[in-house]
Amino acid sequence: MSTEHFGIVNSIAPVFRPYVQNVYQELKLGLCKGKVDIERIPGSSDGIESQFRIVLPYCSKKLKWEVIFDSSAPWFAPDFRFDDDSFLNSIDEDFLELKLPSLSKWNENDPRALSEVVSELVSLYKSHQIRKLNEDESSRASFEYSALLGDALTSEQDIEVWVGSHVVEFLIRLNVDTSRLPELYCDGTELNPGIDTAMLLVRYPNSTNAELIMSPLLSKTLGNITLPL
Numbered sequence: 629m630s631t632e633h634f635g636i637v638n639s640i641a642p643v644f645r646p647y648v649q650n651v652y653q654e655l656k657l658g659l660c661k662g663k664v665d666i667e668r669i670p671g672s673s674d675g676i677e678s679q680f681r682i683v684l685p686y687c688s689k690k691l692k693w694e695v696i697f698d699s700s701a702p703w704f705a706p707d708f709r710f711d712d713d714s715f716l717n718s719i720d721e722d723f724l725e726l727k728l729p730s731l732s733k734w735n736e737n738d739p740r741a742l743s744e745v746v747s748e749l750v751s752l753y754k755s756h757q758i759r760k761l762n763e764d765e766s767s768r769a770s771f772e773y774s775a776l777l778g779d780a781l782t783s784e785q786d787i788e789v790w791v792g793s794h795v796v797e798f799l800i801r802l803n804v805d806t807s808r809l810p811e812l813y814c815d816g817t818e819l820n821p822g823i824d825t826a827m828l829l830v831r832y833p834n835s836t837n838a839e840l841i842m843s844p845l846l847s848k849t850l851g852n853i854t855l856p857l
Contacts, residue, residue: 636666641677643702646739651682655743657750658685659788659801659827660841664746669694684750687790687799688829691753695742705734706742708749715756716749727752758784760791769796769832776800795831799841802826806846 640648648666655664662685669681678697683690694709710716724732730744738744761770773789776782781803788799804826826846829839840855 636668636680639668639676640680641697641699641702644678644697647742648680650739650743651746654740655746657747658687659786659799660685660825665690667692675699682746684746686750686753687788687797689790689797691750693749703736705731705745712753712756714760715753754788757789757791761789761796767796767832768835769798772830772832772835773798795833797832798828798830800828800830802828804846 637645637648637652651664652666656662657664664685665683667681667683668676669679675696678699679694681692681694683692685691692711696707696709698704698706721732728745728748730741730748734745735741758773761767761773764770769791773787776787776798777784782800786801786803788797790797790799825843827841829841831837838855840853842850842853
């Protein structure tokens with residue numbers, strides 16, 4: 629843990645600290661299995677011991693959600709403030725029990741409690757983005773998404789969707805067989821090339837600027853690969 633993150637975690641009240649440590653050290657999200665970062669909420673001096681921001685990898689973005697505990701009732705589940713006002717802007721108790729069981733049945737004694745809630749929220753966020761995409765069934769991006777799901781090699785679990793005001797992004801996990809690639813060795817854990825994954829980032833309407841994203845292992849083994857238009 630870096631000095632900066634160590635300072636942020638240490639500023640959190642001890643009763644909430646195990647949740648934050650588990651999120652930072654154990655939780656990995658998205659197709660890239662990226663780690664979650666922790667930030668202070670800028671300009672917030674009140675509640676600094678019970679409030680912080682989590683930075684989540686999703687598509688090519690960094691989602692920034694605020695987590696707010698109640699220091700006067702530390703056994704309560706936290707509240708969340710999202711950077712997308714349309715996400716979960718109207719939910720009821722039945723929805724919580726069905727879609728967010730880790731939140732509705734918050735277990736204050738489990739250090740993984742916050743990690744489990746965040747995982748469920750990210751899954752709901754992905755569904756929210758897909759609904760936004762399907763609202764315009766005549767769009768090129770919506771058509772391409774349906775075509776991707778019609779491919780036997782690609783499922784919903786292989787795609788992350790993000791819908792902006794003028795652009796739609798797909799992050800697609802590619803089904804790559806790496807079993808015949810030569811083994812690669814590195815000394816030291818910090819130089820570990822990681823798992824062998826490849827993903828394609830496509831932006832609409834200008835989908836000709838697709839970007840191939842390879843894990844360090846594939847990059848070191850295959851070198852730079854230029855995609856055709």
